[in-house]
Amino acid sequence: MHARVRRLTGRHDADDLLQTALLHILERGQAGIAHTEAYVLRTARNLAIDAYRRERRDGLVSLPPDQADTIACPMPLPDAVVLGRQQLARIEAAFAGLAPRTARIFLMHRLEHLPYRTIAARLDVSVSTIEKQISKALCVLTTALLEGEAA
CATH class of the missing domain: 1.10.10.10 (Winged helix-like DNA-binding domain superfamily/Winged helix DNA-binding domain)
Known part of the structure; x- marks a missing residue:
């Protein structure tokens, strides 16, 4: 499931998106959801779109965890x-x-x-x-x- 979410969204934070999508199912309950996997994928995709829009609006850039340490403030200490x-x-x-x-x-x-x-x-x-x-x-x-x- 993780690999499908990553492929679908193209984001490095696919784990977070998948976890949030699964949380939505738990909050809502599985009643009324005919295809759970499709629901999770669609929710993860929508969450990715929301995150992208938020980043563009706020001027933020989401980096993979292994690259987060590479950004340094150009100002001297x-x-x-x-x-x-x-x-x-x-x-x-x-x-x-x-x-x-x-x-x-x-x-x-x-x-x-x-x-x-x-x-x-x-x-x-x-x-x-x-x-x-x-x-x-x-x-x-x-x-x-x-x-x-x-x-």
């Missing part, structure tokens, strides 16, 4: 949000402590995506100076992040 905010605060504080020239060079490279040579030409310094300043900024920012993790 609250502890990840708190951790991210703490990391951002540490980076902001460390960045504020950089020398203005170092901060400017770092931003030119990371935000404006300028190559070292272009930055060196604009600031009239050597490429080596740019490399050292970016390295210094990365060291300060990385240390700020790592110190926060150790705490």
Whole structure:
């Protein structure tokens, strides 16, 4: 009977539909039902139609039980949000402590995506100076992040 209900309805919740259809028979009693199996199949089909309409109306999707765990909320967990905010605060504080020239060079490279040579030409310094300043900024920012993790 289960296989027939599943084939008839094409739904993964055929067990629930069959159980509800059988419950209808028990509530009503078998008196007046000439073909019990046909009644169960027709009731299961009608229940499937009702469920489909309800899902469409409410915007719900009925998933097989083995796929229910695959849907995850795209939002980060609250502890990840708190951790991210703490990391951002540490980076902001460390960045504020950089020398203005170092901060400017770092931003030119990371935000404006300028190559070292272009930055060196604009600031009239050597490429080596740019490399050292970016390295210094990365060291300060990385240390700020790592110190926060150790705490």
